[in-house]
Amino acid sequence: MNLVIENCEPAVLVPVFKVEDLATDDTLRSLQRNEVLFEAGDLKSHLYRIETGALCIYLTHPDKTREIIEFALAGDVVGMGFLERHATAARAVVDTKVRCLALDEIDRLTAEDERAKSRFDDAVEREFALRRDHIVNTGSPRQLVQLAAFLVALAHQNESEGRDPALIDDTLECAVVAGYLGISVDRLAKMLVELDELGMIETAPDHGMRITDMKRLEALSDEIADPLLQSDLPDAECQLPGS
Structure with missing residues (x-):
């Protein structure tokens, strides 16, 4: 018995695409030689994975000279920090092509790729160093560095007395700290925001403040040698205000 199917067209092979092959071309950006992908100071909008070509990552100093940081090649992700x-x-x-990736993909990238994780760590350290140098070289750097040294000393005092060194209790009044540093309360508030933006401190509900990166806070405090904050001085001379 034969089964006859009328009006049956010859079979046509249809290519099967992976989901990633269906990605729109707007995730791929082409750069001509010498074209800038981003400038220092630009708001970060994407991470960029180099598909072909190479990028020069550099820093422009105030005197307009350029310092080459690295050359990023195919497979490298840039724009992290x-x-x-x-x-x-x-x-x-x-001539270079880069794939634009969402900023929130950083966790996945660093978890799946050791090289991406290493590059991310390097970018964070580089941004911290550049930000610290900017603070030290502009504005009122000594005041911010003194505040960092003050917080480090307070953390060490907490530790020596059996308390959590990372928690700065809100019983220490801002006016007392501002007076100790010789600044206004408003200036103190702005400097605390700067340290927060640097990822060194954060607000701690029911406690006041938490030191989130002691290593970097200590690195910033090392920019000065304030005799009132030196651990090798007699205890009476190291005494902090309000203690």
Whole structure:
């Protein structure tokens, strides 16, 4: 018995695409040689994975000289770090194509790729160093560095007395700290915001403040040698206000 199917067209092979192959072309950006991908100070909008070509990552100093940080090649991800704005610039060395990735993909990228994790760590350290140098070289750097040293000393005092060194109790009045540093309460508030933006401290509900990165806070405090905050001085001379 034969089964006859009328009006049956010859079979046509249809290519099967992976989901990633259906991604729109707007995730791929082409750069001509010497074209800038981002400038220092630009708000970060994407991470960029180099598909082909190469990027020069560099820093422009106030005297307009350029310091080359690195050359990023195919497979490298650039635009990483902890700041909201780029601290360096990226320019195409040759005709280059980059894939634009969402900023929130950083956790997945660093979890899946050791090289991406290493590059992310390097970018964070570089941004921190550049931000610290900017603070030290502009505005009222000594005041901010003194505040960092004060918080480090207070943390050490908490530890020596059996308390959590990372928690700065809100019983220490801002006016007392501001007076100790010789600044206004408003200036103190602005400096605390700067340290927060650097990822060194954060607000701790029911406690006041939490030191989130003691290592970096200590690195910033090392920019000065304030005799009132030196651990090798007699206890009476190291006494902090309000203690």
